[in-house]
Amino acid sequence: MILLIGYGNTLRRDDGAGPALARMVASRWRRNDLRLITVHQLAPELARDLAGPDVSAVIFMDAAVDESAEDGDGSLKRVGPIRIAGASCRPVFGHHFPPEELLAYAKMLYGADIPAWLVTIPGTDFGFGETLSDATAKLLPSFAEKVLDLLRSLHGNPPD
Numbered sequence: 068m069i070l071l072i073g074y075g076n077t078l079r080r081d082d083g084a085g086p087a088l089a090r091m092v093a094s095r096w097r098r099n100d101l102r103l104i105t106v107h108q109l110a111p112e113l114a115r116d117l118a119g120p121d122v123s124a125v126i127f128m129d130a131a132v133d134e135s136a137e138d139g140d141g142s143l144k145r146v147g148p149i150r151i152a153g154a155s156c157r158p159v160f161g162h163h164f165p166p167e168e169l170l171a172y173a174k175m176l177y178g179a180d181i182p183a184w185l186v187t188i189p190g191t192d193f194g195f196g197e198t199l200s201d202a203t204a205k206l207l208p209s210f211a212e213k214v215l216d217l218l219r220s221l222h223g224n225p226p227d
Contacts, residue, residue, distance in 0.1 A: 068100050068101065068102055068119075068121045068122055068123060069100060069101050069102070069122075069123060069124045069125070069126065069218060069221060070101075070102050070104065070116065070117065070119075070122050070124070070125040070126070071089045071092060071093060071101055071102070071103050071104065071125075071126050071128065072089065072104045072105075072106070072109070072113070072125060072126070072127050072128065073085040073086035073087070073088055073089025073090065073103070073104070073105045073106075073128040073129075074086065074105070074106045074107065074108055074109055074127070074128070074129055075107070075108075075129055075130050076107055076108075077107075077197060078195065078196070078197060079193050079194065079195065079196075080190070080192045080193060080194055080195070080196045080197075080198065080199060080200060080203075081130050081188075081190025081191060081192050081193055081199055081200050081203045082130050082190065082193050083130070083197070083199065084128075084129075084130035084188040084190055084199055084203050084207065085105075085127075085128040085129040085130050085186075085188065086105035086106075086128075087199060087207060088128045088186065088188060088207055088210055088211060088214070089103055089104075089105055089128045090103065090105065091207055091208075091211045092128075092211050092214045092215060092218075095211060095215060096215065096218060098222075100222075101218075102116075102122075104116060108164065109127075109164040109165070109166065109169050110164060111164070111169070111172050113169055114169055114172035114173040114176055114177065114179075115173075115176075115177065117169065117170065117173040117177075117179055117181060118173045118176070118177030118178070118179035122179070122181055123181065123182075123221075124181055124182045124183065124184075124221055125170075125181060125182075125183045125184075126183070126184045126185075126186060126214060126217065126218075127166045127183065127184070127185045127186065128185075128186045128188070128214070129185070129186070129187055129188070130187070130188045130189070130190040130203070131187050131188075131189070131190065132189070132190060132191070132193070166183060166185055170183055184217060186210060186213075186214060188203060188206060188207070188210055189203065189206065190203050191203060
């Protein structure tokens with residue numbers, strides 16, 4: 068099973084793009100081998116989910132102010148395996164808990180060493196509100212296609 072984790076604050080407009088993208092991908096994937104988790108932010112408790120005996124890979128989805136994450140047609144630029152080499156498993160307090168640290172916790176606490184990818188969706192408006200900006204909303208379908216291509220490749224069915 069592949070774990071999709073969409074994270075971000077859905078009350079801060081484009082910060083909710085990670086959960087929105089994860090839900091979009093899960094609704095379009097026609098196999099029953101995905102598990103969807105949407106959370107406000109990553110937390111150490113998720114290490115147990117990553118270490119589940121049936122989890123073969125994880126794809127994290129988040130939004131950030133990052134113009135380099137997309138080109139003119141909105142295609143994905145930043146999908147890549149996450150390396151835990153620099154992760155320290157140090158106590159993390161506060162808002163930011165990066166995927167690398169979560170993977171390191173899963174490995175340290177449960178012995179889980181699973182491949183992981185991070186999808187970063189560019190956002191432009193992180194003010195208060197429950198809807199995505201038009202610019203970010205328009206990018207979601209092309210990002211979803213790239214994630215679906217990744218899922219197909221993980222299953223041995225390379226994209227067309």
